[in-house]
Amino acid sequence: MSDARTHDKVTGLILAGGQGRRMGGVDKGLQDFRGRRLVDHVYERLAPQVGGIIINANQNHDAYKTFGVRVVSDAIGNFAGPLAGLHAGLSISRRPYLASVPCDSPFLPSDLIERLLARLMESKAVLAVAKTGDQPHPVFCLVRRSVLEHLTHFLKGGGRKIDAWYGSLEVVEVNFDDHAEAFSNINTREELANFETESAQEGTPVESGTPIAPAAAAMIDSIVRPPGGSLAQVISCIDDYDPNALKVDKAREVIRSLLVPVATNEKLAVRAALGRVLGEDIISTLDVPAHDNSAMDGYALRHADLKSAGETELHLAGSAFAGRKFDGKLKKGECVRVMTGAVMPPGTDTVVIQEIVQAEGDKIRIPAGQKQGQNRRLAGEDLAAGKPVLQAGRLVGPAELGLIASLGSAEVMVRRRPRVAFFSTGDELASVGSVLKEGEVYDSNRYTLYGMLSRLGCDIIDMGVVRDDPASLERALKAAADDADAIITSGGVSVGEADFIRELLGKLGEVVFWKIAMKPGRPMAFGKIGRAHFFGLPGNPVAVMVTFYQFVRDALLALSGRTGELSLPLLEVPCTAGIKKSPGRTEFQRGILARDDQGEWSVAPTGAQGSGVLRSMAEANCFIVLAHERGSIRPGDRVQVQLFDGLV
Ligand code: AMP
Ligand code: MG
16 A cells, blocks of 8 residues: 555546547446446545545536545536546646546556556656556556646647657656556446456455456456455565464554555534544645734834834834734834734834833834844744645644634535444353343443444444354344444454354455464454455453554554554553563553652553453553563563553
8 A cells, every 4th residue: 555655745636527438428437337336436446545536527527526526627628538637637736746547447456656656756757657568558647747837738739639748758657567457447338247247256255276367357456355455465475474473563564554544525514523534635725824913012113224233213103903904104214003913014024022112102212132023923824825734634633623714614524434333242242231141241342342433433333242153143244344344343263263253254255363472362353354344353351452452443543544653652661560471472461650759650560460351451541562572571670651541
């Protein structure tokens, strides 16, 4: 998956401005394909690769506006072809690069932008284009924004043919033979129908060694395999991968590589966006502050009027307050009384604070030593018109709400919340409110999960308790996969229990069972079922919370579209007690961080640390994180802690 820095540089342009002639004059992007519109497939594949999306369409704008992104028509001609679309997109795009893809290419490669950009950046070319064999795919291209002028000129001169335009540019071709069929676009009704039926193969595991027809290979490549690559592929790239003793960091790495963030946006009133993730960059439409203004109560003057040495006497010409400006014209040797926030009177450049001047009637004596420009806030100092204020992927907190409001916006575009379905498994589980029978325990994990998921801002689907039987589990997993972006289960992944679940998950998706080198939380399953990310957490209540906070939390934040650092900070403090530990696994002890009599912070482990003792989580206010290689801790040794406070 492309990293946040790469992706922020590129705007994606979906070209949906054609007439669909070979399909009988329909709007191709809106044609149904596998239960959704063609453009939905393209959007979903492109969005995680770029910082923002623009759609070029020449009809049915409302239908394309469902993504909440900008939709633009060609500025020239009538249906003048892809170059006109590229021109329209480039004219309004603000990122340094723009990548175009057609709306009828539902299999476009998930590493398209990353690879085009890497090659373009290392060359002097202005345009990178995908190629398979000898065949370039001109509408799958990445251009530098600076090419707009050249393109405008070309179009003004009557040029319309994309090949001719390419011929006049420095172009670099990027080989995608490993995705040979991913560039197939769908031009006719027949092609649409063919791809539709072939897609029935989705989800059917393909045994290794079975020859695959080229078209089917494209399907497997681009649909069955999630954008980050298949789980098997990801795993094969990781050094010392051992599912029976997997290090915590490796597990995080695998999870991260397989995540496909939610890409759809919705528009909300500003206050309702609190806690949500920005769906697009916010560009300032105005200068904040709008005018140069005074930062202090005092006197605004022209610095050039001050003597170079000694005191200067100025004449008071009037006054200005916040919201009421000075209307007169300032003559040489005059000053204006100003209050904080008042617009700087025309011609003045400096404010002298009232405390240091001597005022007698309208004679104002200014002491020596004033610096030009002091105590003046410049227009646009906080936010400058046309400049990005906040990037897509940012969490909207109180400061962001204020910033958005300071631009005068009443609404803001945010990502849809990730939908998370969860259920507990186990024949021994009783629901709260019922009387416990022998051998039963109350299902507490679903409540812990409810709490953690709600705090994280997910849309939650609580599916209750599912019995340990294959048919019920299959039904529940299928229903969850249809509806949710992520599925979380607790229980049933330990060695004794896992066999039939393993078989079932293998049938429904691509899932691995891990024994993670950690305590608590050793057994865990992870993978994908259909389009949903699957986390099979252990059953023990503490292990549920530890695995959630160590793996699922970051994953769901990434899924929600957040960019930047997502993992919890680690702080180092002395530990008041000794802790026995052998090297070879990461331990997450529950600790209480407190200040001692001298005011120094230190941490003490809570009492019982058993993975069933949920009380330890309630008593604790932090995890004590003991790294993989570490041995026993002596009292006074420094350890790392992760605070629960602020943990969403
Ligand atoms: P399992 O991973 O299914 O073998 O469960 C491990 C332990 O956690 C067993 O003692 C279970 O009874 C307990 N457990 C499993 N699920 C839950 C739950 N939802 N609530 C409370 N305890 C559970
Ligand atoms: Mg169980």
